[in-house]
Amino acid sequence: MAGVFWYNGAWTTEEPKILGPMDHAFWLGSSVFDGARGIRGYAPDLDLHCARVIRSAKAMLMAPKISAAEIEALCKEGIRRMGPEAELYVRPMFFIRRGLGASQPDPDSTDFILSIYDAPLPGFGGFSAMLAPFRRSAQDMAPTDAKASCLYPNGARAATWARQHGADNAVLLDPSGNVAELASANIWFAKDGVAVTPVENFTFLAGITRKRIIGLLQSAGVPVEVRAVKPEELDTADEVFSTGNFGKVQPCIRYNGRDLPTGPIATKARELYFHWMEQGQRLF
Ligand code: PMP
Secondary structure, three states: OOEEEEEOOEEEOOOOOOOOOOOHHHHHOOEEEOOEEEEOOEOOOHHHHHHHHHHHHHHOOOOOOOOHHHHHHHHHHHHHHHOOOOEEEEEEEEEEOOEEOOOEEOHHHEEEEEEEEEOOOOOOOOEEEEEEEEEOOOOOOOOOOOOEHHHHHHHHHHHHHHHHOOOOEEEEEOOOOOEEEEOOOEEEEEEOOEEEEEOOOOOOOOOHHHHHHHHHHHHOOOOEEEEOOOHHHHHOOOEEEEEEOOOEEEEEEEEOOEEOOOOHHHHHHHHHHHHHHHHOOOOO
16 A cells, blocks of 8 residues: 655655554554545645644643644645545544553653555445444543544444444444444434434534535535434434545445435535535645
8 A cells, every 4th residue: 555654754655663562552542643635636624634633632631742734734745745646545643652650641752643545535335334232432431522543442343243244334322322423434314305413412523524514515505404313313314324534425325224325415415525625725
């Protein structure tokens, strides 16, 4: 896989070997990241992803030594290095090297690496999903205000469970039993021409793509409801779809064993997103 990496003031095309058994991030999972995209010279909402990774680091009481603006400039340079046709995943990441005492991370050892690598944009083929028996954590049980690596094994466990039961992805509930999100994307459904997505309640990552799509659908005159969603509502939805930086808008074509169409609202959301992206500035 082709990629470029910025670490310790230098660009490389080889993956830097950075962690050892004594590093806190390796041992106890003290890392945060963000995932943005370079898509054939466009970098949609890159500024928001760079701001979020700083917020995530601070939420984990890390001490970043680089600013959001500096990260954004590095991301743009890396995207340029990969060329105008590339479809890329752009992943700035903070992690802690050393611990103080038992398990306490040392904020002064906050380190940073930027990885930018080929990751073709998925088509609009769709995915299947099931309701998983694992939930998102409450705000006082995990650092749900950060895009923290330590939150991902639970989502990955739900996705693995779904795969073992014949589906591609899992829907997770929040601690009070409402729909939260998919393992690594936000969830939406459509019913009678209205697009619905769960309201932000700090148990799941209310994504940058979700917010962008809410605005784009509303400006196009599509009614959007942002509210608590009961799991049963997905069982009778006309459409279910996801939003997230990696796949942008993806239709769910089978939910809990029920076939679903690639419907008009998901299709419109995707078209609006790419149209908006192409109105933005190209890096080349
Ligand atoms: N939820 C989770 C758990 C995610 O990992 C992602 C992907 N970053 C999302 C939602 C979607 O967020 P965004 O649109 O900001 O990429």
